[in-house]
Amino acid sequence: MAPQVVPPSSDFDWSKLAFDLYPTAGHVKYVWKPETGWGEQQFVESPYLNVHISAVGIQYGASCFEGLKAFRQEDGQVKLFRPDENSARLNHSAAALSMPEVPKDIFLEACHTVVARNLQFVPPHAPYGGAGSCYVRPTLIATGAELGLVPGNEFTFFVYVTPLGSLYGSAGGKAPAVDAVVVHEFDRAAPMGTGTIKAGGNYAPVLKYQAQAKKQGYAITLHLDSKTRSQIDEFSTSNFIAIKKRASDDEKPTLVYPKSESILKSVTAKSLMDIARSLGWNVDHRPIPFQEVIDGGLEEVMACGTAAAITPIRSITYLKEDGEQAKVSIGDGQNAGPRTLELLQNLTGIQAGNKEGPAGWLWPAEGVDAAKA
Numbered sequence: 001m002a003p004q005v006v007p008p009s010s011d012f013d014w015s016k017l018a019f020d021l022y023p024t025a026g027h028v029k030y031v032w033k034p035e036t037g038w039g040e041q042q043f044v045e046s047p048y049l050n051v052h053i054s055a056v057g058i059q060y061g062a063s064c065f066e067g068l069k070a071f072r073q074e075d076g077q078v079k080l081f082r083p084d085e086n087s088a089r090l091n092h093s094a095a096a097l098s099m100p101e102v103p104k105d106i107f108l109e110a111c112h113t114v115v116a117r118n119l120q121f122v123p124p125h126a127p128y129g130g131a132g133s134c135y136v137r138p139t140l141i142a143t144g145a146e147l148g149l150v151p152g153n154e155f156t157f158f159v160y161v162t163p164l165g166s167l168y169g170s171a172g173g174k175a176p177a178v179d180a181v182v183v184h185e186f187d188r189a190a191p192m193g194t195g196t197i198k199a200g201g202n203y204a205p206v207l208k209y210q211a212q213a214k215k216q217g218y219a220i221t222l223h224l225d226s227k228t229r230s231q232i233d234e235f236s237t238s239n240f241i242a243i244k245k246r247a248s249d250d251e252k253p254t255l256v257y258p259k260s261e262s263i264l265k266s267v268t269a270k271s272l273m274d275i276a277r278s279l280g281w282n283v284d285h286r287p288i289p290f291q292e293v294i295d296g297g298l299e300e301v302m303a304c305g306t307a308a309a310i311t312p313i314r315s316i317t318y319l320k321e322d323g324e325q326a327k328v329s330i331g332d333g334q335n336a337g338p339r340t341l342e343l344l345q346n347l348t349g350i351q352a353g354n355k356e357g358p359a360g361w362l363w364p365a366e367g368v369d370a371a372k373a
């Protein structure tokens, strides 16, 4: 039997839902100790965490996170998008940061409970997710107190949610394109470094460059590889995807995605590659020289990640070797290209349940169940 539907709260002004944090019913938490491993699930109403000032996570940066979304389907049920992928990536981050794995069943149970206890904060259904979604933020942090440089003897895994507005409205066929700028003064991640993990420490150094770029009118910052500074890595918080320029109109589209040792493997990018293949396009996973952008070899460029799904890019500004600034216009230099919109429509359509996607992408199959939380 399908779970009983818990509708969106009527006290919430869903038309004003923004990209922000909202108060919720609470979060779930688990604590790991050496003697017992992961303990029982706790549901905590307060959004505060009481942590020792010498916690390894605070002092030495043993902290990583995930981001995924739950979507309200047409029948009122709520389903998460590919949480098993986030579980695997959290464990990749945990291993890299000297923290214990969170078993997949605990990860899924945590995501299920926190969404189930906050179903009233999952926005109404709209085709292509136009009404927004429920953002889910799993976090793993070393909470054991130590003075010396050791992994510590206590870890905390918690998952919280917030309702999140859609950046695109209900259209699904429209998306605002933004201007991007290359960060030349700072390397986000080195080869064999921490670029493939979602570690808190990867983001703090980028914040000021992002803020600076925003002031200058660039919505998003792009990083090149730190070894040669000639290949495209990714944007500060999202992956880079492009559509290759075609020789003729009847050639089928080719999606290109950078191959690099230092980028975060985006679940959205992986999903878009699968969607592109299902549409009969070519998918080219290879290093992308920045020169290809300069030479106009890429017809469409987009940033992709859970938070915004797809952000179309209409220009990339960079510094030439002589230090002069140059701007490359992408597509018509104004609006999202047709392939970008096709990908966006397919992805958001699958997430909202209006388009059939591959089996298992929406979980649980029957919907999140408040009676099982």
Ligand SMILES: *Cc1c(COP(=O)(O)O)cnc(C)c1O
Binding pocket: 067, 198, 234, 235, 236, 237, 238, 239, 264, 265, 266, 267, 268, 269, 304, 305, 306, 307
């Ligand atoms: C989270 C993140 C992404 C996007 O990953 P998704 O799984 O698609 O949300 C891309 N790049 C960086 C650096 C990220 O932190």
